[in-house]
Amino acid sequence: MTGLQVSGLTVVRGSATGPPAIGPISLSLEPGKALGIVGETGSGKTMTLRALMGLLPANFHFRGEVRLGREVGTTEDQLGRWLGRSVGVVLQNPFTAFDPLKSVGAQIVEGALRRRLLPRAEAHARAIELLEEMGFAHPEQILRLFPNQLSGGMAQRIAIAMALMPHPALLLADEPTSALDATLRLGVLRLIRRVTAATGAVLLIISHDLRLVSRFCDQIMVMYAGRAVESGPADELLNHPEHPYTRALIACTPALGSQGKRRLASIPGSPASLFQTEPCCRFAPRCSLAEEPCRHSEPQLLALGGAMVACPVVSRKLAESR
Amino acid sequence: MSAIAGNGAAVAVELDDVTRVYHSSHHAVRALDGVNFSVFAGETLAVIGESGSGKSTLTRLVAGLERPTSGRIKVAGEPPRLRPGKVATAQVVFQDPAGSLNPHRSIGKSVAEPLHKSGRRRRRAIVGEMLERVGIDPARWQDRPARFSGGQLQRVAIARALVARSSVLVCDEPTSALDVSVQAQILSLLRDLQEEIGFSCIFVTHDLAVAQVVADRVLVLKDGRVRESAEAAAFFAGPRDDYSRALLDSMAGAPLDQASRAP
Numbered sequence: 001m002t003g004l005q006v007s008g009l010t011v012v013r014g015s016a017t018g019p020p021a022i023g024p025i026s027l028s029l030e031p032g033k034a035l036g037i038v039g040e041t042g043s044g045k046t047m048t049l050r051a052l053m054g055l056l057p058a059n060f061h062f063r064g065e066v067r068l069g070r071e072v073g074t075t076e077d078q079l080g081r082w083l084g085r086s087v088g089v090v091l092q093n094p095f096t097a098f099d100p101l102k103s104v105g106a107q108i109v110e111g112a113l114r115r116r117l118l119p120r121a122e123a124h125a126r127a128i129e130l131l132e133e134m135g136f137a138h139p140e141q142i143l144r145l146f147p148n149q150l151s152g153g154m155a156q157r158i159a160i161a162m163a164l165m166p167h168p169a170l171l172l173a174d175e176p177t178s179a180l181d182a183t184l185r186l187g188v189l190r191l192i193r194r195v196t197a198a199t200g201a202v203l204l205i206i207s208h209d210l211r212l213v214s215r216f217c218d219q220i221m222v223m224y225a226g227r228a229v230e231s232g233p234a235d236e237l238l239n240h241p242e243h244p245y246t247r248a249l250i251a252c253t254p255a256l257g258s259q260g261k262r263r264l265a266s267i268p269g270s271p272a273s274l275f276q277t278e279p280c281c282r283f284a285p286r287c288s289l290a291e292e293p294c295r296h297s298e299p300q301l302l303a304l305g306g307a308m309v310a311c312p313v314v315s316r317k318l319a320e321s322r
Numbered sequence: 323m324s325a326i327a328g329n330g331a332a333v334a335v336e337l338d339d340v341t342r343v344y345h346s347s348h349h350a351v352r353a354l355d356g357v358n359f360s361v362f363a364g365e366t367l368a369v370i371g372e373s374g375s376g377k378s379t380l381t382r383l384v385a386g387l388e389r390p391t392s393g394r395i396k397v398a399g400e401p402p403r404l405r406p407g408k409v410a411t412a413q414v415v416f417q418d419p420a421g422s423l424n425p426h427r428s429i430g431k432s433v434a435e436p437l438h439k440s441g442r443r444r445r446r447a448i449v450g451e452m453l454e455r456v457g458i459d460p461a462r463w464q465d466r467p468a469r470f471s472g473g474q475l476q477r478v479a480i481a482r483a484l485v486a487r488s489s490v491l492v493c494d495e496p497t498s499a500l501d502v503s504v505q506a507q508i509l510s511l512l513r514d515l516q517e518e519i520g521f522s523c524i525f526v527t528h529d530l531a532v533a534q535v536v537a538d539r540v541l542v543l544k545d546g547r548v549r550e551s552a553e554a555a556a557f558f559a560g561p562r563d564d565y566s567r568a569l570l571d572s573m574a575g576a577p578l579d580q581a582s583r584a585p
Contacts, residue, residue: 181528182530182572208502248503254506260534260555261554266507267506
């Protein structure tokens with residue numbers, strides 16, 4: 001089995017007892033497939049990605065097992081060693097990926113040269129090829145530019161090319177287009193999707209926009225307060241959401257359509273914390289379906305139709321109606 | 323004094339052939355170039371544009387933070403001008419709520435700023451009422467901005483903008499830094515307040531889906547020029563301008579993008 005398998009990924013703060021801050025999260029993706037991790041601020045989506053990079057903040061600990069191709073990682077150090085080799089990373093603000101004093105050409109090959117992955121001439125040729133794939137008509141000219149001469153859209157496309165230099169088997173992208181103009185977003189996302197699909201890299205992409213990522217990801221996982229509450233095929237999730245949080249999230253996201261000026265649905269209350277001492281469904285305080293057991297036990301992900309849903313109430317209601 | 327339009331509604335904001343040029347050492351940039359439009363009393367005009375379209379310049383001109391190079395602007399019948407000791411006729415809610423509130427000052431003091439002429443007791447009463455109205459516990463008026471979330475701070479910024487009873491509110495991407503569920507709360511709040519108070523709103527955004535939720539009418543800006551000005555329903559049903567159509571297509575597209583999925 002190749003591709004990416006994550007089993008029982010959890011993140012714990014310090015020596016805290018009680019439920020973990022994040023997880024357990026398990027997922028499995030074949031080469032060339034894309035998963036969108038969707039959640040709001042504080043849902044733990046970035047922390048999950050940082051765990052996979054082996055770059056958790058101090059005092060946070062990773063547990064679980066990650067298999068990427070033939071490699072196996074069970075500690076943060078092991079995962080950290082994959083960075084820049086089998087794992088590429090694209091972050092929200094493209095300019096943080098660049099040294100302002102070096103030309104694009106020098107930076108784009110730097111990682112591959114330093115890790116002795118490619119000889120210089122070959123690295124240069126690969127950089128040109130990747131920039132062409134990223135839609136630059138004259139890559140040679142781009143290599144001579146400095147970061148301050150780039151627009152946001154250009155910088156992000158170059159940052160993607162840079163992450164793809166070592167032929168990574170996994171590309172991690174954290175809100176790669178939220179710093180870009182709305183008109184550029186879809187184009188850049190399509191590019192990322194096309195190159196990872198073509199090279200067989202697994203793509204994990206974080207976003208707060210479920211509608212946007214569901215347009216080009218195969219699978220979606222919705223997170224709330226450190227838990228995966230629902231995961232499944234993208235169209236299934238967008239068109240037939242089952243978890244009360246997924247439903248509410250979709251209802252409050254504006255979408256272009258036939259409806260004009262209107263009131264959007266909103267979710268009452270405010271988001272739950274990652275750090276809780278007692279097991280419970282973390283969405284229960286804001287949920288219209290919540291029952292007494294929801295406040296005392298952690299819901300498990302259960303198969304429901306084509307998706308996995310962590311809501312016993314929804315599962316039971318569906319079973320009853322059949 | 324406000325002018326009366328042909329359809330009987332009062333005009334709250336009027337721009338007549340407004341141009342704003344910025345000069346640098348090498349060249350001049352026409353950030354706005356011959357812009358004409360009106361906003362009627364009580365309605366919301368969505369101003370749509372990408373980076374560099376001139377939408378922020380427009381915000382600054384209507385708020386009176388800058389003057390046009392040529393052309394005329396009227397807000398509630400008068401040119402917007404900031405005078406010491408006076409409250410601007412058009413109030414602005416900015417994109418970054420943390421950056422628009424003084425971090426060293428309690429939120430109560432920030433909200434009370436436009437009320438400096440009222441007595442202390444009256445000021446407190448109005449501020450408390452307004453905080454409550456936007457969904458912030460009035461008991462927290464002494465807290466500083468650092469103790470609030472982004473969505474809560476945007477509520478505080480809205481309270482400050484409305485406390486002066488201005489008839490025009492300019493919202494410059496007020497929700498683009500917020501989570502979607504918080505965005506929905508803020509948009510609903512603005513809508514409730516507008517129904518209750520009846521202010522006119524210029525809502526600047528690059529997000530067409532948000533524009534569709536809030537707008538009565540739409541204005542599309544590109545490179546400082548108006549590309550299209552239309553009723554919202556007509557615009558979203560089928561824009562007349564090529565650029566508007568491209569903008570709409572780039573965001574709408576097919577519901578599921580099979581072409582860009584797996585090989």
